[in-house]
Amino acid sequence: xxxxxxxxxxxxxxxxxxxxxxxxxxxxxxxxxxxxxxxxxxxxxxxxxxxxxxxxxxxxxxxxxxxxxxxxxxxxxxxxxxxxxxxxxxxxxxxxxxxxxxxxxxxxxxxxx
Amino acid sequence: xxxxxxxxxxxxxxxxxxxxxxxxxxxxxxxxxxxxxxxxxxxxxxxxxxxxxxxxxxxxxxxxxxxxxxxxxxxxxxxxxxxxxxxxxxxxxxxxxxxxxxxxxxxxxxxxxxxx
Numbered sequence: 001x002x003x004x005x006x007x008x009x010x011x012x013x014x015x016x017x018x019x020x021x022x023x024x025x026x027x028x029x030x031x032x033x034x035x036x037x038x039x040x041x042x043x044x045x046x047x048x049x050x051x052x053x054x055x056x057x058x059x060x061x062x063x064x065x066x067x068x069x070x071x072x073x074x075x076x077x078x079x080x081x082x083x084x085x086x087x088x089x090x091x092x093x094x095x096x097x098x099x100x101x102x103x104x105x106x107x108x109x110x111x112x113x
Numbered sequence: 114x115x116x117x118x119x120x121x122x123x124x125x126x127x128x129x130x131x132x133x134x135x136x137x138x139x140x141x142x143x144x145x146x147x148x149x150x151x152x153x154x155x156x157x158x159x160x161x162x163x164x165x166x167x168x169x170x171x172x173x174x175x176x177x178x179x180x181x182x183x184x185x186x187x188x189x190x191x192x193x194x195x196x197x198x199x200x201x202x203x204x205x206x207x208x209x210x211x212x213x214x215x216x217x218x219x220x221x222x223x224x225x226x227x228x229x
Binding site: 033035040041042043044045048056059089091093099101102103104105106107109 | 117146148150155156157158159160163204206208210216217218219220221222
């Protein structure tokens with residue numbers, strides 16, 4: 001079956017622009033996670049949804065970062081007024097339920113100039 | 114404090130040889146899971162293998178096996194019969210289960226290069 005998909009795959013933004021990153025989880029997966037991966041580092045947790053409920057947003061680095069999953073399927077990570085330090089790969093993962101193995105999408109590479 | 118430590122930034126292995134990638138972890142939670150992911154240059158994180166803290170036997174998945182030494186808090190990945198396609202970044206990750214819905218915590222990764 002189809003895996004996790006993310007769009008766009010690449011995004012270049014000017015500093016101060018708003019961006020929206022989309023994640024389509026595996027069909028039927030209840031849990032959805034967003035991670036940020038800086039160059040040369042492992043992914044770091046941003047936020048977690050169970051269905052449409054955002055249960056943990058402790059990893060969001062500032063109030064410029066906002067995520068939603070209004071119908072419990074597709075999720076969008078929005079970054080307002082982007083800054084250069086936001087440049088990273090943003091990975092989305094889904095799992096059948098909480099505690100199950102997480103399957104990752106290909107990521108969105110964001111470059112803020 | 115680092116929860117996951119991968120001390121090898123880079124490793125080289127000859128094709129068809131076996132290689133061990135090191136991972137140590139730190140937790141006081143008795144219930145946890147350890148994961149290994151592969152990240153090729155395309156960027157996608159590919160799940161390889163899982164070991165639960167209460168599992169009695171070491172996990173195996175095809176050419177991948179996990180050398181789980183609970184007392185030493187290590188969970189090394191062994192890749193047998195390396196192939197050129199195994200060249201990638203490899204990440205060890207952990208999730209604690211007794212503390213509620215905790216996210217995966219990743220190490221910094223090891224870059225594996227397989228030489229023909």
